[in-house]
Amino acid sequence: MRICFGISTYSSLLEPRMGSERAVMGAAKALAKRGHKVDVVPLLHDAPKEGYDVYHWWNAGGPKGPFLAFARFAHELGKPCVCTPIYWPPTPGFYRLLVEWNGEEKALEFLRTISAWNSSLAKAVAETDYMCPNSEREGDLVRALVRSAGREPPPGEWVPNAVDLDEIESVEPVPWEERDLIACVARLEPAKGQHHLASAFGEFR
Numbered sequence: 001m002r003i004c005f006g007i008s009t010y011s012s013l014l015e016p017r018m019g020s021e022r023a024v025m026g027a028a029k030a031l032a033k034r035g036h037k038v039d040v041v042p043l044l045h046d047a048p049k050e051g052y053d054v055y056h057w058w059n060a061g062g063p064k065g066p067f068l069a070f071a072r073f074a075h076e077l078g079k080p081c082v083c084t085p086i087y088w089p090p091t092p093g094f095y096r097l098l099v100e101w102n103g104e105e106k107a108l109e110f111l112r113t114i115s116a117w118n119s120s121l122a123k124a125v126a127e128t129d130y131m132c133p134n135s136e137r138e139g140d141l142v143r144a145l146v147r148s149a150g151r152e153p154p155p156g157e158w159v160p161n162a163v164d165l166d167e168i169e170s171v172e173p174v175p176w177e178e179r180d181l182i183a184c185v186a187r188l189e190p191a192k193g194q195h196h197l198a199s200a201f202g203e204f205r
Contacts, residue, residue, distance in 0.1 A: 003031060004052040005040045006070045009060040019186070020060040020086045023134075023161050027058075027084075048073055056082040057124070064117050067124035075127075083128040084159070085142045087121060090114060091189045122149035131156030137191070 007024050028038040041048055043066035048055060055074035057067045067083070074081035090111065098107035122145045125131060131154050133139035139158050146153040186192045 001054065002037045002052045003039075003054045003056060004048050005038060006043045006048055006055065006057040006066070007040060007060050008043045008057075008062040008064065008066050018060055019161075020058060023084070023086065024058045024060070026161075043067070043070060050077060052079065054080055054082060056084070057128075058084045059086040059121060064120035064124055068120065068127060071124060071127040080129045081127070082130045082132060083125055083154075084132045084134070085121065085125055085138070086134065087118075087138060087142050087145065088189070088191055089118070089141065089145075091191070094189050097188055118145060119149060122146045122151060125153060126151035128154050130154055132159045134158065134161050 005024055005028055007021070009018070009021055024040060028040055031038050039052075043057075044062055048070055055070060057070045059067070071081040071083075095107060095111065098110060102110075125142060126146050126149070131139070131142065133142055133156065136158050139156060143153040186194070188194060
């Protein structure tokens with residue numbers, strides 16, 4: 001099967017930085033191991049082509065409008081379109097951090113941008129045939145987002161993110177006694193569980 005992954009991102013997929021980019025490349029490699037042909041198309045720099053059996057867009061940084069065009073392109077070809085929304089709304093705690101770090105004006109500007117992107121995301125999800133969120137909770141939030149836009153969400157099933165063990169094994173481990181800090185690279189919010197991580201390692205140290 002030939003699959004086209006569409007992703008809206010500004011950074012290079014050759015050196016993925018965001019979790020969403022890593023998820024795309026991980027899924028592409030996993031499907032390739034199963035014998036499928038997968039091409040990843042950065043939608044802000046390129047456009048999808050004909051000749052695929054399935055079109056699948058993945059949410060990442062940047063505007064969401066290309067996803068809607070991607071879904072409509074697939075349907076014009078008579079092909080199914082799948083989506084992985086990678087969506088979680090900012091929490092009040094995250095907003096307070098933004099205000100503390102960047103000031104209220106910048107925080108409000110960020111929230112206005114996120115609101116506009118989420119509106120575009122809801123429309124794009126509504127026009128896909130199947131949805132693959134990363135968790136059941138995320139799926140519930142995406143369905144609520146789509147319904148808040150007056151649309152009906154597609155059917156779907158959650159597909160958890162996986163860990164690339166080959167990539168981890170290539171990193172030389174540092175002994176615990178030589179580590180000065182523990183870093184968590186993610187947006188700070190309760191859903192990501194950083195408070196549990198800090199508590200657990202506080203006891204450990």
